[in-house]
Amino acid sequence: MRSEVLPGGNGCFEGIDPDNGIRYRGVVSAMSTAHKRANEFERLALPHLRSLMGMARRLTDSSADAEDLVQDTYLRAWRSFHRFRSGSNCKAWLFRILLNTSHRRHRRIADRQRTVSLDEAEAPASGMEEPLQACSAREILAAIEKMPAEHRIVLVLAVVEGFTCQEIAAIQNWPPGTVMSRLHRARLNLRRRLMQPSHSPGNSNPVQL
Amino acid sequence: MNCDEFQHLSQTWITGKIDPSEERTLQDHLDACPACRRCYHEDRAMDAMIRDAFSEESYALEPVRERIRERVRKPSWSSFAGDPASVLSLRTALVALVVLVAAGFGNYFFRIVPERQSALYRAAIADHIDDVILRVPKSNWQTRDAAMREMARTFRVDGSAFSALSLPGTRLKRMRPCNLGGERFLHVVLEGDDGEFSLFIRAHHAGFNLPGKGKPTETGGVPVHDFQSEGFHVSGFQDPRHTVMLVTEFPESEHLQITRHALQQLSAVGSHNPGSTGSTPPPPPAVG
Numbered sequence: 001m002r003s004e005v006l007p008g009g010n011g012c013f014e015g016i017d018p019d020n021g022i023r024y025r026g027v028v029s030a031m032s033t034a035h036k037r038a039n040e041f042e043r044l045a046l047p048h049l050r051s052l053m054g055m056a057r058r059l060t061d062s063s064a065d066a067e068d069l070v071q072d073t074y075l076r077a078w079r080s081f082h083r084f085r086s087g088s089n090c091k092a093w094l095f096r097i098l099l100n101t102s103h104r105r106h107r108r109i110a111d112r113q114r115t116v117s118l119d120e121a122e123a124p125a126s127g128m129e130e131p132l133q134a135c136s137a138r139e140i141l142a143a144i145e146k147m148p149a150e151h152r153i154v155l156v157l158a159v160v161e162g163f164t165c166q167e168i169a170a171i172q173n174w175p176p177g178t179v180m181s182r183l184h185r186a187r188l189n190l191r192r193r194l195m196q197p198s199h200s201p202g203n204s205n206p207v208q209l
Numbered sequence: 210m211n212c213d214e215f216q217h218l219s220q221t222w223i224t225g226k227i228d229p230s231e232e233r234t235l236q237d238h239l240d241a242c243p244a245c246r247r248c249y250h251e252d253r254a255m256d257a258m259i260r261d262a263f264s265e266e267s268y269a270l271e272p273v274r275e276r277i278r279e280r281v282r283k284p285s286w287s288s289f290a291g292d293p294a295s296v297l298s299l300r301t302a303l304v305a306l307v308v309l310v311a312a313g314f315g316n317y318f319f320r321i322v323p324e325r326q327s328a329l330y331r332a333a334i335a336d337h338i339d340d341v342i343l344r345v346p347k348s349n350w351q352t353r354d355a356a357m358r359e360m361a362r363t364f365r366v367d368g369s370a371f372s373a374l375s376l377p378g379t380r381l382k383r384m385r386p387c388n389l390g391g392e393r394f395l396h397v398v399l400e401g402d403d404g405e406f407s408l409f410i411r412a413h414h415a416g417f418n419l420p421g422k423g424k425p426t427e428t429g430g431v432p433v434h435d436f437q438s439e440g441f442h443v444s445g446f447q448d449p450r451h452t453v454m455l456v457t458e459f460p461e462s463e464h465l466q467i468t469r470h471a472l473q474q475l476s477a478v479g480s481h482n483p484g485s486t487g488s489t490p491p492p493p494p495a496v497g
Binding site: 038041042046049050053054057063066067070071074075078134135136137138140141144155156158159160164165180181183184187190191194 | 216217218220221251252255256258259260261262263265266268269270272273274276277278280281282
C-alpha cells in the first residue's frame with residue numbers, strides 16, 4: 001500500500017490500495033504528528049545543547065543552576081516550537097530564549113549589581129601597552145565571570161559562538177552599533193583583567209544582568 | 210580612518226564577517242598603524258584563548274539531554290496546541306460549537322418565543338371552539354342578566370364596562386370564567402348578524418402584557434395585537450383598565466369592525482369613568 005501526503009493538508013494523506021485498486025484518504029493521527037514534531041525539535045535544537053550550556057554557565061553561579069536554566073530554555077522553546085519558522089536560525093532562536101529566561105530569573109540580582117558592574121565597565125583600561133601573556137583556561141573563564149553581564153554575553157556570542165553583529169543585535173534587541181561598542185569594551189575589559197597580576201580564579205562575582 | 214574608528218569597526222572583522230569595502234579600509238589602516246596592528250593581533254590571540262578555554266570546559270550534557278527528551282515526549286497541552294492536526298480538530302470543534310449555539314438561539318428566538326407568544330391566543334381560539342362551535346356542555350355558564358353582572362364584577366369589570374360589552378349590532382348571550390394558559394379571563398359570548406363570537410375580558414393587571422407586538426390603530430392609539438390561525442381571527446388590546454381579546458371566524462373586514470367597536474366602547478368607558486370600580490352599581494345592560 002503506497003500513500004502520499006496531500007499538499008497543504010494538515011497531516012492528510014491519500015493513496016491507492018494495490019490489492020483492490022480502491023482509493024483511500026485519511027488523516028495522520030495527532031499522536032504520530034506530535035511524535036514527528038518532537039523528532040524535528042530534537043534534530044534542530046539538541047545539537048546546540050553544549051553552546052547553550054556554555055552561555056548558561058556564564059550567567060549562573062553553579063553547574064546545577066546552569067543545567068536548570070538550559071532545561072527551562074528548552075522547555076520554553078518546545079512550547080513555542082510551532083511558532084518557529086523552518087529554515088530560520090535555530091541556534092539564535094535558542095540563545096534569545098535562554099537570555100530572556102535568564103534575564104527574567106535574575107532581574108532582582110541584576111538590579112543589585114548593575115551600578116557596580118557598569119562603573120567597573122566604564123573604567124579606562126590600564127596597562128594596554130603591555131603585551132598580553134598566555135593565560136590558562138581557568139584564568140580566562142574566571143576573568144570573564146567577573147565582567148559585567150553585557151560584556152560576558154556579547155563576548156560569548158561573538159567570539160565563542162561566532163554570531164555576527166547583526167545576529168547579536170537581533171538576539172539581544174540591541175542596535176548594531178551598541179553591539180560593536182560593547183564588544184570592543186568587553187575585549188578591553190577582559191584584556192585588562194588578564195593583565196592584572198593578582199587576578200585569582202575561582203573568586204567570581206555573582207551573576208550580573 | 211582614525212584609531213578609534215578602527216577599534217570600533219574591527220570588532221566584526223575579527224570575527225571574520227565584514228563587507229569587502231570595509232575590509233579594505235580596515236586593512237589600509239592596519240598596514241599604516243603599528244599600535245592598532247598590535248591590538249588587532251592581540252585581540253585575535255585573546256579570542257583564540259577564549260575559544261580554547263570554552264572548549265576545554267566539560268559539562269554533564271547527557272542527563273540534561275535525557276531530561277529534555279523526556280519532557281518533549283511527554284504528552285501535554287503545548288504539544289497538542291502546537292500540533293496542526295490537533296489545532297484543526299480544535300478549530301472544527303469550536304466552529305461546531307458556535308454553529309450549535311447559533312442554532313439554539315435561532316430555535317429559541319424564531320420558534321419557541323413565537324410559540325410561547327401565540328399560546329394565549331391559541332388557548333382563546335380553543336376555548337372559542339369548545340364553547341361556541343362545539344358547544345361542549347359546561348356547568349358554569351351564566352345567562353341571566355343579574356348573574357352575568359355579578360360575575361363581571363368578580364372580574365372587576367364594572368357596570369359601565371359591562372354595558373359596553375354589548376357592541377353595536379350584537380347581543381350579549383352568556384359568559385363564564387375560563388383559564389387561558391394560566392391566565393383567568395371572563396369568556397363572554399356575543400351574537401351578531403353572522404353568528405356568535407367570543408370576547409375575553411379581564412381587569413388590567415400590572416405586569417401582564419399581551420404577547421407579541423401590537424400595531425397602532427387610528428382609534429385612540431391603543432395598539433391592537435392580531436393573530437390568525439385556521440380561519441380564526443384574534444384581536445387583543447389593552448387599555449388602562451381592561452385586557453380584551455376578540456375571537457371570531459368572520460371575514461376579516463367584519464372582524465375588524467367588531468374590534469373597532471369594542472375598542473371604541475371600552476376605551477370610552479375607561480376615559481369617561483377612570484375612577485370607577487366594581488363597587489359602583491352598574492346601569493342596566495343593553496341586552497338585545
